[in-house]
Amino acid sequence: MSTAPTTTTATSDNLKGYRGPGRALLQRFGVGVWSEVEIESARGHFRGLILPRSETADDRHIVLKLGSGYNVGIAADSVSAMREVGRREAHYKIPEKEFPYDPQKPNVMLFGTGGTIASRLDYRTGAVIPAFSPGELYGSVPELADICNLRTEKLFGVFSENMGPEQYIKLAQRIGEEIRAGTSGVVIGHGTDTMHHTAAILTFMIQNPPVPIIMVGSQRSSDRPSSDAAINLQCAVKAAAEGDIAEVLVCMFGPTSDEYNLLHRGTRVRKMHSSYRSTFRTLSDIPVAMISPKEIIPLRQDYKRRRSDREVTVNTAFEEKVTILYYYPNMLPDLVDAIVDKGYRGIVIAGTGLGHINKPLYPAIKRAADAGVHIYMTVQTLWGYCGMYVYDTGRDLMTLGIRPASNMLPEVAYMKLCWVLGQTDDPAEVERLMLTPVSDEITDREPYNGYLCYQGGIPEVQEFLRTIKR
């Protein structure tokens, strides 16, 4: 769940959010937002504080906060009289406590992109106010000070779905600068929806970093007591400050229970559930490590180790005219034609099964390849490899100019093709770069425990669920 990076601030508009009949009513009785009012309406008497109206709600009601703390809506056309009996203005201030500095502790840089990793709530309006400065974060997650000295920098204020090349490039550049300046680790606060896209492109743009680069977010916003945000943040900061894994990693809940987080490689991770806490999974492989605020437990040894040098390769090349074509039966060739005609230079196909599409598309694919469009095949099954030699269809497609992208995830292949085409247009060079793994986006082997979608209802799985807390 990505949270809007909105800070509601009291403005001079004392009819904030009100339109149409609601606004007219407030004007008629000379009252506004933060007026304590007595209302006579067709449904009886009400008393409360007028709150700002959400812009997306209808324009026929006004919102009242009752003395009990509950909000209610009153239909504007039911109101016969309204009288202001007082005013109580809300003010928004996050308590800041100075983040303690300890020369013995590592320095960690936290970049913000817009998602609210930590936040507090304004009880009068319900606005979620992001807590982001070190002082604010210290106020809400004081445990962070036990781990490191924290600095923060808010780079953008966008929803995760609005992340794009401009943000990727700036983020990569700032991370590079920060690494060269000597930070012990980098944490990136990010909305979860496209966290795996950003993790993938950062893996390609920032190569051989000497320190961990940890992406983190939350599935339950931190204004709720059951939020995963505080644990996620603690784990991410710990991984950045103390961890030995100098790669781009995603740090999110392992199980839905509050037990441990997982560190996923940025090129093999994917958001797999629209709302679960444990939504991020490593596909066709296993995660790099388990982590809790107490300890980091590596699950494999083939990771890049932390180094003391400050060398890092930052390559922010990016070609925007690339698309993912999610194949479905009966896809018509004019779609492919349109992509080519609009000047796209790269297509990542998410094909069925081992990487297939239907025959009517062949002429369009050939036309695209002839026009110099680079076409790569991935699988919409997500797990497993492209196997284009197995059936005639696959062999035909390769003849037409489609290159199999092995077991690269479609989104990762998309990000990589954007990055590669930002550097070269030479088909051989594009192919070489695409198929040479930077960080396990293509793996040589899929381990036996890389594909696990266990099936509920089966006795042994039920037994597992009963005995192992998830």
Place this chain on the structure above:
Amino acid sequence: MPLPFKPFDEMTDEDYFNIGLKVGLEVHQQLLTRRKLFCRCPAGRYSDEFDAVILRHMRPTLSELGEYDGTALMEKKTKKNIYYRIHRDTVCTYEFDDTPPFFIDDEALDIALEIALLLRLNLVGELHIARKQYLDGSIPTGFQRTGILGVNGWIPFRDRRVRIRQLSIEEDACREVSDVGHDRVYLTDRLGMPLIETVTEPDMRTPQEAAEVGQVLRRLARSTGHVRTGYGAARQDVNVSVTGGQRCEIKGTPQIWRNPRLIYNEARRQCSLLYIRGLLHERGVRPESLQWTYQDVTTVVAKSSYEPLRSALALGNVAKCVLLRGFGGLLNEPTQEHTTFAKEFSDRVRVVACLTQLPNLIHSDMASETLAGRDWKTLRRRLRAEHGDALLVVWGNEQDTVAACEEIALRAKEATIGIPNDTRQALKDGTNGFERVLPGPDRMYPDTDLPPLEIRQERLDRIAAGLPGSVWDREARYRDLKLPPDTIRPLCAPRWARLFDRLLSELEQSAKFVAVTLVQRFKAMRRAGLPIDNLSDDEIFAVFEAHSKGLLSREGVAHVLALVARHPPVEGGTGAARVAAVFAEHDFSPLSEAELNEAVTRRLASLDGRRFETACQKARYLSGRVLEDFVGRTDGAKVVQYVSARLRACTRTDDTPVSRK
């Protein structure tokens, strides 16, 4: 009120007026819906079985002023591991907070609005769902979704009105399985069930009034026929205060008859605590001058033979002793029935410091045998206790005992101020114990997952049209109809309210006849073991309808109802199909004179010399036998008349059927 407090049974209304008792109620009532409030799970299915367990922790969020509120702070100190037991039939991913809410259940909303209308509340134009924080873990999100439907209503009570502050619709919480040490376990089946909470103003002045108002509210909700019944389906929280005291909430009392004693004890507790505060002030112990200290005393008590302490230390635990200056002699002050001031400390240590195994503390005022006299002496010396000081000893692990000592000091400070704002739990013996700090008003904030929902006038009009009328109005109306007194209450209950009115208005049946059939005859048939309660309203209606059309005699009504109740379901049949089947299988056509004549002759022949004292008795007996042969086909009066005429015996002209007892 002078102390000592009078016993419960001797308290008069005047005594309660003198202490300024004020009682308000918060009545929670589960609604009879098919689904839960914010997801599509079935409502009302309970099971102690579970398929999986999920572990969560609750973390307080900052309140408006950037501080944790009292409850939050307390719950953070307790650091509980909260385990949720999950059963696949009763819970989906919504309940354990891995899926956002679905739209509110329409059925639940309609029922809540129906009750809001009966309470004469001012209804809102738009329902806004709020999140009300609960950090005890009883709801996995850490908050309860709840919304106000109406404010400022009232109900008639004796010769006055009791004001209803508000009615909200909300989701029910988990059922607690256990709470031991740092582990709390919940069952999630009840979680998310639709509830309404009706809050009264503190308008009750005696415990008895509170119980009566509780009954009125319960009957009002039940009269709709749309609420759940049974243990735990309706629960009341009682808010109690006395003059100079504080509102304390006694939580979750499932049985109204228990409330008076609970209220008495809470009133007594508050008066006692005020008295203790007075004593403390006399001794110069005030919030700003409170002196306390604590020490690890494991070595001092290491050889104690006091069993709870001895076995705890044997497990490697530690003991700590708290000194409270000026508290000497007060810990034995009674606060509730068979409860002393010391329990205020013990409760807090249990809840906040998680020292859940009782006894969890001993103190220097105790009369019973605990530590040896010389051990107490050593402790007094160690902590530099003077005459008039109190010592309390706790045991457990290092972290929990430190928390316990600090909590004891905190509670001591509160004692010098007055009565802490508590949420208290009702205990079986009528006393209450500390549950948590009463949450502040700042724990409420809007639910960003759900948009406001307009409560349209059409919807209210539709619900108002189907209202059963308030219970008290209906009772008055039934009394006017001169119904037998024992039938009035049952007819107001949900089972009969609507059907009774319908039978009267649509079939023009005699009110008394319907009342007697539905209440008295049904009761008799139930006793006789007939499955009479499986009859649907449609079936009962159809049987009465047959009677009003002349297809069935008056006696036949109860007889046919019994036949229908025993009849197996008709495959593919709907509504009153079983009634049709019964009519098809039996002959209920009006009895002809010839048939009657023949039957009387036959019965006369089979009397076998049986003797009767009078001809009248003989006529009655004979009529009864004949009626047995023709149930539903003729009226008793007619048969009696016929038989009497034939025997030239006594005649009866009233329409009372011949007794067949």
